[in-house]
Amino acid sequence: xxxxxxxxxxxxxxxxxxxxxxxxxxxxxxxxxxxxxxxxxxxxxxxxxxxxxxxxxxxxxxxxxxxxxxxxxxxxxxxxxxxxxxxxxxxxxxxxxxxxxxxxxxxxxxxxxxxxxxxxxxxxxxxxxxxxxxxxxxxxxxxxxxxxxxxxxxxxxxxxxxxxxxxxxxxxxxxxxxxxxxxxxxxxxxxxxxxxxxxxxxxxxxxxxxxxxxxxxxxxxxxxxxxxxxxxxxxxxxxxxxxxxxxxxxxxxxxxxxxxxxxxxxxxxxxxxxxxxxxxxxxxxxxxxxxxxxxxxxxxxxxxxxxxxxxxxxxxxxxxxxxxxxxx
Amino acid sequence: xxxxxxxxxxxxxxxxxxxxxxxxxxxxxxxxxxxxxxxxxxxxxxxxxxxxxxxxxxxxxxxxxxxxxxxxxxxxxxxxxxxxxxxxxxxxxxxxxxxxxxxxxxxxxxxxxxxxxxxxxxxxxxxxxxxxxxxxxxxxxxxxxxxxxxxxxxxxxxxxxxxxxxxx
Numbered sequence: 289x290x291x292x293x294x295x296x297x298x299x300x301x302x303x304x305x306x307x308x309x310x311x312x313x314x315x316x317x318x319x320x321x322x323x324x325x326x327x328x329x330x331x332x333x334x335x336x337x338x339x340x341x342x343x344x345x346x347x348x349x350x351x352x353x354x355x356x357x358x359x360x361x362x363x364x365x366x367x368x369x370x371x372x373x374x375x376x377x378x379x380x381x382x383x384x385x386x387x388x389x390x391x392x393x394x395x396x397x398x399x400x401x402x403x404x405x406x407x408x409x410x411x412x413x414x415x416x417x418x419x420x421x422x423x424x425x426x427x428x429x430x431x432x433x434x435x436x437x438x439x440x441x442x443x444x445x446x447x448x449x450x451x452x453x454x455x456x457x458x459x460x461x462x463x464x465x466x467x468x469x470x471x472x473x474x475x476x477x478x479x480x481x482x483x484x485x486x487x488x489x490x491x492x493x494x495x496x497x498x499x500x501x502x503x504x505x506x507x508x509x510x511x512x513x514x515x516x517x518x519x520x521x522x523x524x525x526x527x528x529x530x531x532x533x534x535x536x537x538x539x540x541x542x543x544x545x546x547x548x549x550x551x552x553x554x555x556x557x558x559x560x561x562x563x564x565x566x567x568x569x570x571x572x573x574x575x576x577x578x579x580x581x582x583x584x585x586x587x588x589x590x591x592x593x594x595x596x597x598x599x600x601x602x603x604x605x606x607x608x609x610x611x612x613x614x615x616x
Numbered sequence: 617x618x619x620x621x622x623x624x625x626x627x628x629x630x631x632x633x634x635x636x637x638x639x640x641x642x643x644x645x646x647x648x649x650x651x652x653x654x655x656x657x658x659x660x661x662x663x664x665x666x667x668x669x670x671x672x673x674x675x676x677x678x679x680x681x682x683x684x685x686x687x688x689x690x691x692x693x694x695x696x697x698x699x700x701x702x703x704x705x706x707x708x709x710x711x712x713x714x715x716x717x718x719x720x721x722x723x724x725x726x727x728x729x730x731x732x733x734x735x736x737x738x739x740x741x742x743x744x745x746x747x748x749x750x751x752x753x754x755x756x757x758x759x760x761x762x763x764x765x766x767x768x769x770x771x772x773x774x775x776x777x778x779x780x781x782x783x784x
Contacts, residue, residue: 294634294680319676322637323657335634337681363670367736372744383739387761388728390658392670393677523739523760 289325296337300499304468306336308497314338316359317393319386320402328412329403329419343501346371352507355464358397358500362452363388365396375505377513377532381455384517387524397500400453400463400480401492404446404554405526407431417443418488432590434526437597438583439553444488445590448481448555449526455515457548457556458532462504468497477503478548481555491554511536511544512614516607518551518599527551529600531607537615542566547607549583552600559583571612576605619683623648624692634680639663641679642689650690650719654763661762664720665689671727673761690719693726701782702726705775713766724762725776729783731758750780 297303297314307314312334315321324330344359346368354375356365365371366382382391408414408426415424427435427445435445456477463475481492494500514533519525530550536543545566549557562579569575580601587597619630623646631641639656642648642665651674654662658676665674666688694700702722705711712718729750737744740757748754755773764772 289635292634294678296683315678315681318678318681319658319673322676322678326656335678337678339681363736367734372737376744379737379744380739383737383741387661388731388738388758389661389664389671389673389724389761390676393672523757 289322290328290331292325292332293334294337295334297341300341300343300466300501301470303336303338303341303499304466304497306334307338307499308468309334310496312336314499317361317395317398319390319393320398324403324410327410329410338499349504354505356396356503356505358464358502359395362386362391362394362396362399365452366391374508375455375459375513377458377515377534378452378455378505380513380515381451381517381530381532384515384527384530385451396452396503399450400477400500400503401494402450403491405434405449406446409446418446418484418491421489428590431592433592434528434551435590435593436553437587437589437593437600438549438557439483439555440588440590441484441486441488443486444484444554446484446488446554447526447551448491448553450556451515451517451527451530451550453477453481454527454530454548454550454556455532456503456505457558458534458546459505460546461506463500464502464504465494465498466501467495472501474504478556478558484554488554509534509536509544509546512611514607514610514614516603516610518603529596529603531603532556533607533611535608535611535615537571537612540570541568542571543568547604549600549604552587552596557583566608571608573605576608577601579608580604619680621679621682621684622686624688630683631679634678636679637675638665638667638677638679638682638687639674642674642687648689648691651723652716652719654717654720659763660717660720661724662717662720664724664762666723666727669727669730671724688723690723693722700726701779702729702775705779706772709771709775709778710768711772711775712764712768717762717764717766721759721762721764721772724759725772725779728755728758729776729780732780733783750777750784752777755780 313332343357408416517530534546545563652662654660658673663674
């Protein structure tokens with residue numbers, strides 16, 4: 289690990305001050321950042337420890353929703369009684385990721401900001417436009433089993449690896465952000481992560497000096513909530529494909545179909561046309577196929593990950609089938 | 617004011633180099649070599665310790681971030697003369713071969729039994745709510761952060777199951 293100076297922030301203001309510099313990084317749980325620092329993928333000159341500035345609470349909001357502090361651990365979120373009863377797709381998504389040891393340290397904010405697990409990104413001897421702009425993308429003609437099939441660019445085909453944000457997207461959660469001057473702004477989780485385009489190093493909309501303070505969930509909508517994660521082993525593996533679904537069926541027809549997909553793109557993937565195609569329709573194999581056609585219309589594989597296209601189709605089909613059975 | 621950390625009930629001063637992981641601090645600075653360095657990247661679980669009652673990978677956290685925390689390592693769970701219930705069960709069930717992953721397995725399992733007692737769900741739980749049970753399937757899922765390259769998993773699950781049944 290390269291030498292760095294370590295400072296402990298006591299307040300949000302401290303934290304914003306200490307990180308308002310492109311050689312400084314904030315550290316909270318540290319499970320992703322320290323891993324990348326050992327690999328010298330990240331080489332900050334200053335680490336600002338923000339783990340003790342508050343913002344770890346999970347509280348009811350005035351409109352019946354739930355505010356999850358940026359520093360709440362993934363475990364604290366997944367076991368929170370209201371998350372389990374009102375937002376089960378979120379609890380399921382978190383529990384499907386990593387290990388108990390990692391979830392005990394990982395935080396809400398850090399989970400949203402975690403970096404891709406692309407092998408070219410994490411190996412400094414390999415080309416990577418995300419890590420070293422202009423050096424090329426090793427994955428496009430290389431080892432690409434985990435890589436994206438939607439929203440890729442000729443610069444980068446990495447995936448966003450997390451599960452939590454996929455469920456948060458389906459639940460229409462908002463990211464609360466504090467700016468260094470004391471201002472705040474709110475960004476929907478579904479708009480928080482970026483597609484790679486020509487700037488693959490830019491993974492989310494956070495600007496320098498901005499910190500996530502919380503994620504806010506709207507009042508619970510109920511329905512059948514499913515998180516289906518397909519991976520290469522049954523525990524502790526990143527998603528090849530995942531589907532978060534919040535679905536309601538009334539009088540035999542879809543009255544809600546909020547879907548988000550993991551493992552397919554550089555961000556949790558959502559396409560409002562899928563829900564529109566399902567709404568008001570009677571569940572059927574043909575309808576599920578139509579939904580998958582919309583999802584995968586522009587899908588493109590890179591050899592090793594071609595399998596993700598039929599796998600995403602089958603996983604979406606299975607989730608809609610399960611939701612239909614649950615509503616019957 | 618000096619930053620201190622409690623390890624197995626004893627106070628220690630935190631290291632001056634901020635790069636020192638909690639794992640290296642325990643092994644190199646304190647000589648508590650029971651906690652093992654396997655992958656050093658949070659993938660194998662050999663470095664698992666219990667901090668403020670919660671199990672974590674000591675390789676993926678800086679010692680400097682633990683001012684005022686209480687750490688329990690394998691040395692703090694029991695001794696050869698007075699082993700903990702899990703330490704005894706691992707011996708009785710032959711829950712290891714080379715033994716390198718064992719301290720991490722036992723620290724992890726110690727905290728895991730408390731998580732089940734708290735009724736925290738896992739990915740293997742049928743329901744997110746209600747009482748959780750230490751079934752074989754639950755133990756395998758909840759212990760997935762601890763690898764055993766010798767493949768002693770069957771005996772590890774048997775050892776943990778026995779202690780879970782005794783304490784249920």
